[in-house]
Amino acid sequence: MDIRLEQVGKRYDGLAALQSTSLHIASGQLVALLGPSGSGKTTLLRLIAGLLPVDEGRILFGGKDATRLSLRERRVGFVFQHYALFPHMSVFENIAFGLRSRPRALRPSNAEIERKVVELLELVQLAAYRDRHPAQLSGGQRQRVALARAMAIDPTVLLLDEPFGALDAKVRIELRRWLRELHDRTGFTTLFVTHDQEEALDLADRVVVMDRGRIEQDGNAEQVYGEPASAFVFDFLGRSNRLRGDVRDGVFSLPDISVTFPAADCPDGQADLFVRPHDLGLAAGNNGLRAEVDEVRRLAGRISLELAVPGQERRLLMDVSERELPLLPRRGEPIAVDLRRHRVFPVTA
Template sequence: MSIAIKNVVKNFGSFSALNDVSVDVPSGELVALLGPSGCGKTTLLRIIAGLETPDTGNILFNGTDTTDRDVRERQVGFVFQHYALFRHMTVFENVAFGLRVRPRSTRPTDAEIHRRVHELLELVQLDWLADRYPPQLSGGQRQRIALARALAVEPKVLLLDEPFGALDAKVRKDLRRWLRRLHDELHITSVFVTHDQEEALEVADRIVVMNHGKVEQIGTPQEVYDKPASPFVYQFLGNVNLFHSRVNAGRASIADIELQIDSHHDTQDSAAFAYVRPHDIDIQKERGSQPAFEATVTYVHAIGPLVRLELQRADNTELIEAELTRERFRELDITEGARVFIQPRNVRVFLDQKSA
């Protein structure tokens, strides 16, 4: 089932939740709506589900306009952050609920319901918990049961609203991998909302990055991470160093060095911002042949296989974050207070729109 979101606008009073949003979700894809709180991602998910109606714009399922269709006619499964399981029902009855409340004409037989529920519980690897009640389960188990319940009605589209947001980091990571494997098996068109960049990058086929009710960028995880379309996307997807810069004919000045960049070849002496990720900060103990500027190591913090450094530029302007492997850090043999030379790699430059 493909989903086409066409020019959707949604206001709540004077607040613009969605401002002319258009997104295409191909059939069978797992798409993440990613952005900070208040960016409009949950509102968009609720409009896809039919729980909210857009002020203007259309939602099409397989090319058919469903904008005014009731939620019950859309054949969507919905998984919420806080499980929304019935506490007084067993796991089995929770999963069976959507099948039992169907109109008599479309309701499966008890034998069919029994078969279908146990099939789903095996799929989510929790068949052995069929007779338990939700309060007896862990958070991760409850979320898997919630997903089984959403799948029981055989939805054409699966919608997940911050599905792992209430879980601790280890469980969240395990469930992310599990959801990806499950999706690869079922191929249900799925849209999930998250503010967790790592979650979106790890799980989704494509990511829709949203900010202030608008779409900033749509692309594969690799595209949005490696080629951010805007400063917002660059800063939202992981740590980044920001340098004030000037650009002239495809060259950018950062600190007291000049670098060749693969953009802005026609730009003449314009103010700009240069972005460099911490792992693209190369550190040398001596000034080499490549353009480099001087800095002092102010903080060293080892995290697992990585070492994070904070460095102060010699002119005391910007603080710089760098990320090294432990091997590289040992090779450099540097400590806090050491003077080093910095070579930025993979620099991405955006012109300063305020001065343009």
């Protein structure tokens, strides 16, 4: 089932939680809504689910207007961050709940419910836990029960709100790999909300990066990380450095520093140059950006430097291999830095 948002917006007390937003999600895609707290990603997910009313625009499921339909009418499978399992029910009955609560005319027979739940227990690898209660399960197992319950109703789409947020790091990695495999087997159209960049980039077919109630960039992992569309996306995804300067005639320059950098796509005016730590290297001779070593750290075969650049408040982070830097520089030592790849964006209010 494909999903289409046409100029959808949501306001609270006159403030836009989600600005007028259009988005198309093709059937069978696994899409991450990624952004910091307050970016509008959970609001967007709940509008799609029917848990919040739309203030403007419309939402279509499979080409049909679903804007005024409830979550039940949309047949959406929704997985909450903290699972929302019924503590007094067994794993089996938690999964069966959505089927048993259907109107009598639409309710499957007990035999059909048994068959469906057993099938899902096998799918989520919890067949041996059918009679246990949520309190007897680990966090990862409870999350799998919540997913099975969402899938039991044969949903048109699966929506997950921070699905791994309550789990420790190791379990999160294992569970997201399992979710990817599960998605590939079932083919559900799936959206999940996360603020974890690694999670989104590793798991999703598409990453929709959000900030201040709007979509900043929509693309696959390689596009949003390697070709960021804005200063926000560059700074938000991964580790980055920022240098504040000016652009004139397609050239970026720093105050009181003679070295310049190309900025062909940036208009004239105050601008920020962004570069990732692994895209910095040692410059040959006296070429490159001059800086002073502030900190030196050795990290698992690599060397991490913090560099002070004249006129810049933020330190420049640089990651190099031990082979590239056989002799560790001392604190206060001058160093010349080469920017192998960078992006320049205009400073906006």
